[in-house]
Amino acid sequence: MTPAPRRLGLTGSIGAGKSTVARLLRERGLDVIDADAIARTVSSWPEVLRDVRERLGEAYVTDGALDRPALAALVFRDPEARTVLNGIVHPRVRAEAARQEANARSVWVVHDVPLLFENGLERGMDATLLVDAPLSVRVARVVARDGLSPEQVAARDAAQMPPEEKRRRASVVLDNGGDLTSLEAQLDAALVTLGVTS
Known part of the structure; x- marks a missing residue:
């Protein structure tokens, strides 16, 4: 092993x-595992878009994607919203990072x-x-x-x-x-x- x-x-x-x-x-x-790149990928997943829409509001999902400028403005002025967004995205980022690490050379x-x-x-x-x-x-x-x-x-x-x-x-x-x-x-x-x- x-x-x-x-x-x-x-x-x-x-x-x-x-x-x-x-x-x-x-x-x-x-091998470099880029958490930001993973977060961008994860942020397009349907379940993430659904959770953001339900927990932060319809305004932050437009045309089937996160409205990044609007979300950035929100989370950098509202620590509670930042915590909510992190709770949606970070566990999925960690899971994908673990998958990539398992394949590292x-x-x-x-x-x-x-x-x-x-x-x-x-x-x-x-x-x-x-x-x-x-x-x-x-x-x-x-x-x-x-x-x-x-x-x-x-x-x-x-x-x-x-x-x-x-x-x-x-x-x-x-x-x-x-x-x-x-x-x-x-x-x-x-x-x-x-x-x-x-």
Whole structure:
């Protein structure tokens, strides 16, 4: 029987560069399970659309799909609605992530999870990797990437655990306030430190 893979939890605040690190990890031969990508898939399932319609309202499902901008506006101003939505989506995301992990080929499997610490999922990881950058850098990146206002980015950031607490909890922190060369060097050193690579 093949032993279960070891788990590396990858997380970072909005705009920190977590997706870039996930790509770099794939380039280094690691299986990466992307919780956001799974959530997007799961969010199109009929039973999820039904539950959102019943528990949050008809306005959040249009043309057979979630109205993502409307849902985002709701959950970032209403913690109770965020809890309801998470209760609908997260168990299904976890089940699909477990299925993907069972099919993984690498000894270490990366779980790319934006809310890793917020949801207590670090307890199921062998190590955690946090990507961080100064708030001003992160806000500028997200404004340029997504067209949100600085205030919208700040509101989304405020809904997450403070970066200082994430830094305290992480096994290794990557500082992504500089260039890609620096980030890659930090990542390669982190993988050696964690025993992912030699």
